[in-house]
Amino acid sequence: MRVLVCDPISQQGIEVFQAAGNIEVDVKLKQTEDEIVNIVADYEGIIVRSETKITKKIIEAADKLKVIGRAGVGVDNIDVEAATQKGVVVVNAPEGNTIAAAELTLGHIIALARNIAPANDALKGGTWARSKYVGLELKGKKLGILGMGKIGSEVAKRARAFDMIVYAYDPFVSEERARNIGVQVKDLDTVIREADIISIHMPKTKDTYRLLNAEKFSMMKDGVYIVNCARGGIVDEEALYEAVTSGKVAGAGLDVFEKEPMTESPLFGLEQVLVTPHLGASTKEAQVNVAVDVAHDIVKVLRGEAVSAAVNIPAVKPELMAIFKPYLDLVERLGRFIGQVTDGHIEKISLTYAGDLAQYNVNPLTTTILKGLLRPTLQDAVNYVNAPFVAKARGIKVTETKTVDMDDYANLITLEVVTSKGTKKVSGTIMQKEPRFVRIDDFSLDMAPIGHMLVMPHIDKPRIIGRTGTIIGEHDVNIAGMHLGRKELGGPAIAILNIDGTVPEAALNQLKEIDGVIDVKYVNLQ
Ligand SMILES: NC(=O)c1ccc[n+]([C@@H]2O[C@H](COP(=O)([O-])OP(=O)(O)OC[C@H]3O[C@@H](n4cnc5c(N)ncnc54)[C@H](O)[C@@H]3O)[C@@H](O)[C@H]2O)c1
Numbered sequence: 440m441r442v443l444v445c446d447p448i449s450q451q452g453i454e455v456f457q458a459a460g461n462i463e464v465d466v467k468l469k470q471t472e473d474e475i476v477n478i479v480a481d482y483e484g485i486i487v488r489s490e491t492k493i494t495k496k497i498i499e500a501a502d503k504l505k506v507i508g509r510a511g512v513g514v515d516n517i518d519v520e521a522a523t524q525k526g527v528v529v530v531n532a533p534e535g536n537t538i539a540a541a542e543l544t545l546g547h548i549i550a551l552a553r554n555i556a557p558a559n560d561a562l563k564g565g566t567w568a569r570s571k572y573v574g575l576e577l578k579g580k581k582l583g584i585l586g587m588g589k590i591g592s593e594v595a596k597r598a599r600a601f602d603m604i605v606y607a608y609d610p611f612v613s614e615e616r617a618r619n620i621g622v623q624v625k626d627l628d629t630v631i632r633e634a635d636i637i638s639i640h641m642p643k644t645k646d647t648y649r650l651l652n653a654e655k656f657s658m659m660k661d662g663v664y665i666v667n668c669a670r671g672g673i674v675d676e677e678a679l680y681e682a683v684t685s686g687k688v689a690g691a692g693l694d695v696f697e698k699e700p701m702t703e704s705p706l707f708g709l710e711q712v713l714v715t716p717h718l719g720a721s722t723k724e725a726q727v728n729v730a731v732d733v734a735h736d737i738v739k740v741l742r743g744e745a746v747s748a749a750v751n752i753p754a755v756k757p758e759l760m761a762i763f764k765p766y767l768d769l770v771e772r773l774g775r776f777i778g779q780v781t782d783g784h785i786e787k788i789s790l791t792y793a794g795d796l797a798q799y800n801v802n803p804l805t806t807t808i809l810k811g812l813l814r815p816t817l818q819d820a821v822n823y824v825n826a827p828f829v830a831k832a833r834g835i836k837v838t839e840t841k842t843v844d845m846d847d848y849a850n851l852i853t854l855e856v857v858t859s860k861g862t863k864k865v866s867g868t869i870m871q872k873e874p875r876f877v878r879i880d881d882f883s884l885d886m887a888p889i890g891h892m893l894v895m896p897h898i899d900k901p902r903i904i905g906r907t908g909t910i911i912g913e914h915d916v917n918i919a920g921m922h923l924g925r926k927e928l929g930g931p932a933i934a935i936l937n938i939d940g941t942v943p944e945a946a947l948n949q950l951k952e953i954d955g956v957i958d959v960k961y962v963n964l965q
Pocket residue numbers: 512513533536537540585586587588589590591608609610611612640641642643644646647668669670694695717718719720721816817820
């Protein structure tokens with residue numbers, strides 16, 4: 440078998456293939472898409488870091504390809520969907536560079552606070568400028584961490600060692616876990632308003648793209664520092680330039696950029712901006728870790744063994760697959776649904792399997808529910824293999840209850856999620872081979888969990904549904920179906936509307952204003 444290495448990786452990673460015996464390695468760096476397309480049909484495996492993009496065109500030309508390995512965390516340079524469609528496993532190395540990225544972040548923070556880069560430039564240019572470069576002490580300052588995952592947590596621990604007050608914004612971090620490492624969980628706007636230094640450690644997703652923009656900069660303290668060692672694009676670079684030149688932002692440390700490689704930017708002309716060329720993972724130790732981790736997983740995939748960090752393949756044993764197959768789709772939808780209707784930090788997830796399924800090891804179903812639930816926020820960082828680990832690492836308690844007694848359905852799966860803002864529950868089953876939701880909170884209903892929906896808990900009274908239809912119609916959104924559930928006349932009720940597309944924010948706000956409507960959530964289960 441042959442593995443193509445497209446970006447430089449540590450020699451120890453290559454030695455893993457040599458030790459495996461029957462795997463030949465070709466290192467071909469800095470190739471264009473077309474050059475890779477021309478040779479990729481000869482390879483069973485590919486390894487990249489962040490430079491080379493493994494596009495749909497490459498994947499489609501890769502007839503023998505079984506696995507793509509990312510020596511690092513982010514798989515945003517790999518078309519995972521195209522790989523999944525072609526049955527190619529994508530593996531990454533999610534932990535090997537955590538410390539390296541956390542340490543570089545601290546490097547940026549200290550360098551900004553003490554003007555190390557401009558003072559260095561001035562002195563080497565012949566200027567002994569002591570009063571110009573008076574800095575700030577970190578002790579007692581508030582560090583606002585956006586994204587308290589692996590790297591954010593390590594940054595927090597190190598900041599606590601500097602006696603900083605650490606605030607974190609991350610919907611998937613429990614307050615208990617944050618407390619254990621001395622971090623206070625806050626909402627986004629509080630972190631933005633109160634932090635002296637803001638450091639980004641979240642993935643780049645549609646929710647985080649340009650999260651720090653002109654509006655957010657205007658809310659910040661005067662003289663705030665911004666550090667981004669996560670992904671380019673989370674900070675709006677033009678807005679940052681304006682904020683630094685206006686003096687709102689005292690300085691910024693950037694390891695990542697919206698377009699990479701980035702060699703020219705107006706930001707490079709500002710002495711308050713410290714830049715590094717995506718060096719977060721670039722330590723000898725991290726490069727050995729990620730290359731060795733990903734090489735071991737590639738060898739396992741090529742040998743047909745289970746892997747620890749598959750990004751796109753469910754870990755379901757073949758003999759259980761036939762039984763679980765219809766339920767995997769159902770439970771993923773249960774998870775995705777709850778993931779989009781809950782507010783607040785998730786504290787506890789309870790799963791109940793009632794009926795025939797209770798006699799089996801339902802781990803694959805639980806993992807799939809967790810993956811569905813965490814995916815809207817964590818995106819590629821959570822997969823079928825690591826979802827339970829990711830939930831545990833965030834201090835989320837997961838309990839599983841099984842009961843074979845079930846009167847109404849052959850099987851009923853119930854997912855209940857307790858967050859800092861309340862409890863939400865949804866139950867589903869398979870009817871005539873199709874997934875159905877049959878209970879939401881305490882309301883019985885029967886609906887196909889597909890497509891776009893509006894979920895509206897409300898008080899059962901006239902004019903709510905009519906007014907809803909008018910508002911949705913005014914925004915040119917077509918209603919395809921509707922499901923209502925209520926317990927008693929005039930009491931709490933729920934309306935689920937199937938709609939033919941997304942709903943503008945303005946429509947959601949108008950719907951929330953209707954007298955009797957308790958909440959409105961847009962849910963996408965496409
Ligand atoms: N500069 C580098 O070389 C380098 C090296 C390693 C990782 N990274 C990047 O650093 C980032 C963090 O990596 P990690 O290993 O800690 O990942 P992680 O998955 O452990 O943590 C990411 C955290 O972000 C949170 N999050 C996701 N969406 C959010 C949102 N909308 N709002 C708030 N929080 C949100 C998640 O809940 C999670 O806890 C990633 O973007 C990764 O690609 C960069």
